[in-house]
Amino acid sequence: MSLPPGFLDELRTRLSLTQVVGRKVMWDQRKSNQGKGDMWAPCPFHQEKTASFHVDDRKGFYYCFGCHAKGDAISFVKETENVSFIEAVEILAREAGMTMPARDPRAQEKQNRRTQLAEVMEQAVQFFRLQLNTGAGAAARDYLTRRGLAEPALERWEIGFAPDGWQNLWDHLRGKSVAEDLIMGAGLAKPSTKGGNPYDTFRNRIMFPIRDVRGRCIACGGRAMDPNDNAKYLNSPETDLFDKGRSLYNHGPARTAAGRGQPLIVAEGYMDVIALAEGGFGASVAPLGTAITENQLQLLWRIADEPIIALDGDTAGLRAAMRVIDLALPLLEAGKSLRFALMPEGKDPDDLIRTEGAPAVQAVLDQAIPMVKLLWQRETEGRVFDSPERKAALDKALREKIRLIRDPSIRSHYGQEIKDLRWQLFRPQRGGKKGKWQPRGQWERAKPGAVSTTKASLLASSGEDSQIRMREAVILAATIATPQVVIQFEHEIEKMECRDPDHAALRDVILRHAIDAPEMLQDHIEQILGPEALENLHALRHVAISPCVRRPGDLEAAEMTLAEELAKLSALRGHAAEIAEAREEIAELDDEALTWRVAQAAEERNRASRSENEDKAIFDVADNGARINRDEREAFEAIMAGINFDRKRR
Template identity: 80%
Template sequence: MSLPPGFLDELRSRASLSQVVGRKVMWDMRKSNQGKGDMWAPCPFHHEKTASFHVDDRKGFYYCFGCHAKGDAIGFIKDSENVSFMEAVEILAREVGMTMPARDPKAQQKQDRRTQLAEVMEQAVQYFRLQLNTGAGAAARDYVARRGLAGPALERWEIGFAPEGWQNLWDHLRGKGVAEDLILGAGLAKPSNKGGKPYDSFRNRIMFPIRDARGRCIAFGGRAMDPNDNAKYLNSPETELFDKGRSLYNHGPARAAAGQGQPLIVAEGYMDVIALAEAGFGASVAPLGTAITEPQLQLMWRIADEPVIALDGDAAGLRAAMRVIDIALPLLEAGKSVRFALMPEGKDPDDLIRAEGSAAVQKVLDQAIPMVRLLWQRETEGKVFDSPERKAALDKALREKIKLIRDPSIRSHYGQEIKDLRWQLFRPQRPAKQGRQSARRMNWQAERAPATQGVKSSLLVAGDEEARNRMRVAVILASAIATPQVIVEFEHKLEEISCSDPDHALLRDLVLREGIAAPETLRERIDQALGPETLENLHALRHVAISPCVRRPGDEDLARMTLAEELAKLDAHRGWQAEIAEAQEEFSEAKDEAFTWRLGQAAEALNRATRSENEEKTIYDTGDNGARINREEREKLDALLEKISYNKGQK
């Protein structure tokens, strides 16, 4: 069976040789360098104890220095599974999600045509390079000189010039005996709509050859010399050789440079790539004038595990970076990610290099941020979250994005990182951390207006309501720690509670930060951060020790009821304090019946909250000894006792 042109190239580019080989060998991690795709293991084809089998994941080849076995992913499957070449292709295609093509009797003919098209493209490269050195190319030479490209660089990048005129290249190639259908098939000319001769695709443009990973010229990019031209940059149309969404400018040289340890940098255009490479950043590529596509991202990951997207420092560059996030999230896997380096506002890499040199670019690259931070920036920048509804909308948007990640481990880490960032955004600023013991000595009490002597002596404070609030906070925290599954439902309320005890404040902050963890993990993190005595002291409090939530950890209904009730009491107490503070201001001005009535109303509101007006909505009553009694069971018991009493009366 013959395969269509390009099928094997795409199959090899999609497959990771280290993953294919990794199913058959045990890697020697002391000798391997996974970040560079340089892997070593004992050879699977002959018995040995040393790691002489080498896999170069970036180049896609393996070699054994013992038995001299060598090949690519297809060859490895063929030899290790003892199957034919086509069977190995089918196995690998299934693994990478490619559909085997139907039998094509003309495949060889098509391959021959692709070879012919590539030869025509090489002739075009030479023609354009010659034209740059003619009188017609004087303005183009001046332009590239102003951009800092001297003779050696022009040779390295094979930069040329397409002169003005409709049939210059067409006439040149036809004069060399090149068939018309090959010129048209290579995308170098277009048929006339008026019945005349075909006309050149590129006219009055500086020409940049685009080569594939194997070094074949597959397309051109042209930069217009006329400032009034509708298209500043123009790429070849898609052909049998060229698929714009699956190609990268400078692919082959960048792969070689990345193999030598250089970071892979993704810029926007040809001149950015050339400027970066000439400044020493050889592993630089560009996505050919389009937003980065999924196949292009896969190609980048074949070159490097963590490419750096270095986009222009303008609104368009930032929008392009944001689009990469949506493409990359579903594709993330362990060790494969993306970082973002945004250039200074109004500059691209080429501008920055010419203005400040390569050190300035290196500084920007060193400050590249991980994708999760840019995702957070996209969802929060320029927005105000001053209400629970807006905060909930942010949470929903971020959850929807994180759900796109298929790898459960990465999804979990993204969730934790987002939670940390959310914490930093919504928590009030606190004094600089000075260590746990020092923080405990800080004054965590909320500031309040000084009370007059009349208020201090009133019945409203005689019962030490502040102490009862500390008890409530302790019960709330202990209940949340015992059943952390419900923390997310009460997150906003937990953020609002004021802790007069510094241990409670530290514990609340940690519970909110780590709340998505399992109960055992949450307790372990609390012990690590605050010390084991923190939980010991909390559970030693009598009102915490007898709490049903602490005795029955994991009971979500009980935890929800307890948190809702205790938080409602704290809300009522805050409202009472606000009422007292307001009445206090009026105390010196009006000591009349209205003032007394307001104090009475505030006291009654607090009394109702303390008695828990919501108890009729719960399934529990409180017994004389303070224990909770299931209301349904109590009603059944009362009915039974009443029936027994009635029967005794009948007798």
């Protein structure tokens, strides 16, 4: 079967030799440089222990310095799979998502035509470059000078000018005996609807040649000089040479620069790429008049693992970034992602580098954010989440986006990152030295708190403040002993103000981890707050004797403890609030209603203290307010009575 050479070129462009070879070898990570596509491994064609097999991913060739095997992706599959040339091509075509061409006896004719079209494009580039230096190109030269492009830059980028007029290029090429169908086939002219000769595609425009990765001119882009022109920028139509969804402006030079360690930057247009490259950012590319496509993303990832999308600092630039996110999520792989650098408002990379220089651009690139942060920004910016329904809507939208990620490991990490960001939004820092939220979703390790003997002095103290702290400690200890109870009482625990900073830190860690990973809660507390956090809590006597703490995992006991302790805590806080308000009002207001309010608050506190709840038949209340199982208490008293009896006998 005869294959068109263009098909094989396309196949090699789409595939990564590193991925093809990587299925058969184990890379030597110390010797390899994945960012530059310079990979080493023990040779799969002969037995060896050292890494003498070299893959140059950018050039698409491998070579073994031991057995001297060499070739490309097709020859590698052919040798390792023991298949024919056509079978190897079919295997790789399926991997690349390409359809094998049908038998075509005119394949060579098609390739010859592509070669002829490329030659016509080169003649057009030369014509445009000459026109820039004529009188007709004076306005274009002035414009380019104002944009900061000197003569050497114009030469490097082969910038030209298409003069105003209907058939300037057509007449020039026909005068060079170029066939009409080739001029039309290259996209340089369009047929007349009035029966006349075809007319030039580009008129009164500054011209930018577009070259493929091999350096062939495959299309042109034109910037209108007339401000009233309907299309400010115009690209060549798609032809046998040009597929704009599979092409990048400055592809070849950017790949070379990225191989030398420069960051790959994706800008919006020709002038942005030229300005960046002239400013020292040689690994800069741009899509061609459309939003970034899936094929262009794959091309970018072949050049660099983490391209930086540098977009204009306006609404349109942000919208473009959001479209890229939706496109990229299903395509993410381990080590392959995107970062986003948003220019200052109202500026594009060209503006920034001309007005403030390369250091300003570098500063923006250094602050590029990962894709997950921009996804979060899109779903939350400018919105208010002041109701459960709105929070649920946010959760649903984010879950739908995360589900698009095919790689399970990346999907898991995105979920955790979103969870951290959600925590910051809905549970901001509540004061206190401990539990201070850090930007990366971590907590400051708590400094050692007061020793347990000092904490135990709460039992000897009096007043409502000490009682509130005691209740808080019992609630926290109960949730740590039985984390499954948190989901039922999450809202009430979240409302706890926690007068003790240690308690506040514990409360926030519990809320963050108890529901999703109850079995790891104590480990999280020790990692975040240190082991002394649990030691100090459990050293409190009123915590140590709590039944739910002594019986971890007893969900019923934990539910009863939290229900009662939270009710008591609410009553105590209500009484304290009424007293505080009364103190402010009593000097100015002599009102029976005020006295009634205080009395009602006191009665509520007394009812809570008496534990008039459904479980009073099971539990007694100790002097310190802790609940004691009545059966256990009676059994304990019987044991103590037996001990005392034995002592008396002796």
